[in-house]
Amino acid sequence: MSIQNKHFFNTPDTLVIDSLKGLCTINPKIALDEANKVVYSDSQDRSKVALLCGGGSGHEPAHAGFVGKGMLTAAVCGNVFASPNASQVRRGIDLVDNDKGTVIIVKNYTGDVLNFGLAKEQYAALHPDKANQVRFVIVGDDVAVGKTQATIVGRRGLAGTVLVYKIAGALAELGGSLDEVFNYAQWVADNTVSIGVGLEHCHVPGTAPSSSHLSSSEIEIGMGIHNESGHKRISPVPALSDLIPQLLDFLTSTTDSERSFLPFSGPQGGDEVVLLVNNLGGVSELEMGAVVTETMVALAKQNLSVQRVLSGSFMTSLNMPGFSITLLLLPSRVAQASPSAEEILASLDAPADVPGWKWSSGVVPAETKTRLAAPRENQPAFVASSHGATAAPDDKMFTETIQRVCHALIAAEPEITQMDVIAGDGDCGLTLKGGAEAVLKKIEDGVIDGTNVIQDIVVISQIAEEAMGGTSGALYSIFFSALAQGLQSTLPSDHTVVKAWSVSLLSALEKLYTYTHARPPSRTLVDPLAAFIDVLAKAEGQSLPEAIQAGSAGAEKTRELEAKAGRSAYVEGARLKDQKVPDPGAWGVKVILENLIKI
Structure with a gap:
């Protein structure tokens, strides 16, 4: 299968800055520190906890597209698929400095964890009085990476990271304390699982033309968002009705010792979940709608109750022709839990004044309403x-x-x-x-x-x-x-x-x-x-x-x-x-x- 090797840009070196300038033009409520590639809220309320995130570019709208009221306070951007360095991150921490504290949220990739972690420690060394005012949350929601493989490096961060941004950001907007915002973010990170699938890898602008990784009849399950190889390849490309149940098995299995990451109830079902279907960049809206439909069908067969559905481009891999499925397992409404399912859903439904967040209904999805045509014999006809x-x-x-x-x-x-x-x-x-x-x-x-x-x-x-x-x-x-x-x-x-x-x-x-x-x-x-x-x-x-x-x-x-x-x-x-x-x-x-x- 061919790879799209052609792109629109002035030069590869200026692409990220040019893109961030365009984002700030679209959204005048944010500003850009061009030297450090930091996008930040231009009207930050410093009486509230700040949320700082970032990582390599190429995942738009993540991360900078989520900066704004109700979500992130700032995003530090590296070059395409490359982590920003520690000095960039320190500048981001300085820009969001506030009275209540900061929560840093990063995807579990070595470069991001090291550079954001180093910046946090350097900031603490420079500001010992604020050492406890900066917290760190690492999101590793990728179930394609098994427990044995992830013993040292942990699981990769995928689109589930965006749910952490949204839910923690909503609580921060309401005035939650540093402990509350941090605990919410950590809870969501711990209860989210994702799996990706692609028809082909993507091409990084400015690099040599790539050859095809997959044949025209293959798909790859478990691909990362930086062209990392997946868990397995399947040929021929299956129908969605065959593919989606396989993906959900990775997410919800209670018998796979390598991938039983969350305490789903198993065959008896009854669990409540939030569903996020994420476009990795190169899938048409037509196909995305079909993915949502088939995923809902497959979840119903597992007796999983979907409380919210989100679909769109949240965390891409440039123009990769693929998608990922994320499930957030909500706490039982019977047991006493903190946070509660109601609180999580309320934070998810809260408004976010950011360009990257997609519209959502804010209600439990109902069965598709269809109007059947009258039988042919009852219609005027030739x-x-x-x-x-x-x-x-x-x-x-x-x-x-x-x-x-x-x-x-x-x-x-x-x-x-x-x-x-x-x-x-x-x-x-x-x-x-x-x-x-x-x-x-x-x-x-x-x-x-x-x-x-x-x-x-x-x-x-x-x-x-x-x-x-x-x-x-x-x-x-x-x-x-x-x-x-x-x-x-x-x-x-x-x-x-x-x-x-x-x-x-x-x-x-x-x-x-x-x-x-x-x-x-x-x-x-x-x-x-x-x-x-x-x-x-x-x-x-x-x-x-x-x-x-x-x-x-x-x-x-x-x-x-x-x-x-x-x-x-x-x-x-x-x-x-x-x-x-x-x-x-x-x-x-x-x-x-x-x-x-x-x-």
């Missing part, structure tokens, strides 16, 4: 008239032809998709495949069977609308709807069946022209469709092989055409011609036409 209930001359041949076409479209999906990656928006092959699979399902269910051709075409039109969607779905749906209308008026007449089809196809094409400006030659699906229908109409339906040949030639010719309509119109014309890329939609029509006749 219904063939009584005289349109015309069976195909050979019912079996009719359905076999449709099946052959559908299987051919499914097989052609990778080729058409690749064409559309260059010439459009990359979804044409998948759209056609989705429609073909839906048609095959209707044949399997006996809905399309050739006993009523017009009604079968109406069903195909509805499938194009619903299963395909988008521009292609609309065009196909209009065409098949118009074809059904044409057949209703021509089949009962004195036309032969073959001529009735050619007349109806020509009528359907004219009706399609009502809704699209595309006319051949236009580098769209209209090119082969029109070529096919024109030949068929002139021969009154008696020359199907020649019509198919004309349609195929029309699709091939799109390699040489300038795009005048469709997605390709937005692509550089010279590029399409140079690469001899045919129009993906036209190619889909070619596949359909060439499979109308059994070879």
Whole structure:
């Protein structure tokens, strides 16, 4: 799998500072000590406990994106994936100096722990009267690192660290004492577990181009946020419904001696948790929503009660195509606990005036509310008239032809998709495949069977609308709807069946022209469709092989055409011609036409 080696920056050396300046422009309530790369609150209330964090850059919005009222007081930033040095951290401690004390929160990475720890000790040596006013919390929530492996270095810090920031920051904002804020932070750190998974490692700006770490069929479970290798690789890439339960086993197991880090109740369940699904930087919002859905399903099967759900980019690894799952195990509401579940959730729900914190509902998630469409028989629909209930001359041949076409479209999906990656928006092959699979399902269910051709075409039109969607779905749906209308008026007449089809196809094409400006030659699906229908109409339906040949030639010719309509119109014309890329939609029509006749 390829790595994104290209980035937007002036120079690698100035990237971090340029980014921090941009953050301060976005959020005027924070300021930047440029020499030390410290972002801090410009209006700190020094009667309250301060929270200081930091580490290498490249994890945005962590850490600087969480500086502000209700969360962090300052963040000390190193270069990409590199800890800031101790003098930078000492400057951060000086900037947040206050009457009540400071809690330093760092992820468990050797450089961060050493440099922040050294700065704390140096500060104590310089200010002995304040030696006890600076506390230190180390977050190691990564369960991919087993207990044996972590004996010396401990577990790595991942996105669970952000929950520590948020909950401790809320208590500090309320005026909590140094002991209270420290104890809250330590409690959350001790009761949080995370696991990451990635499709590929990331590339650090300014370094030499990287080769792929993982093949196109592999994923890696347990990857760190600095390109560290994970616990294991899996091939082929599993469906989320298979992957998520494996990840949750790492988090909640009570039988794995290496990874039973928290006292989950096990098979009997009943535990309450906070769920955080974190984008490691390169996963689309579309996919993230699916991850949340599948994680909720898997947690329900384990009888875990999710009290809050957070999703988004909290702690990234630059643009890594991966995500992590974090669970915070809440204290039992029956036992006397400090802090209580109610207090933890209230701190999590408290407002935070920072750009990095994502919106959350502040309530227990309910089951997804869906509104089901009324049954098809209760909806207005195209219904063939009584005289349109015309069976195909050979019912079996009719359905076999449709099946052959559908299987051919499914097989052609990778080729058409690749064409559309260059010439459009990359979804044409998948759209056609989705429609073909839906048609095959209707044949399997006996809905399309050739006993009523017009009604079968109406069903195909509805499938194009619903299963395909988008521009292609609309065009196909209009065409098949118009074809059904044409057949209703021509089949009962004195036309032969073959001529009735050619007349109806020509009528359907004219009706399609009502809704699209595309006319051949236009580098769209209209090119082969029109070529096919024109030949068929002139021969009154008696020359199907020649019509198919004309349609195929029309699709091939799109390699040489300038795009005048469709997605390709937005692509550089010279590029399409140079690469001899045919129009993906036209190619889909070619596949359909060439499979109308059994070879």
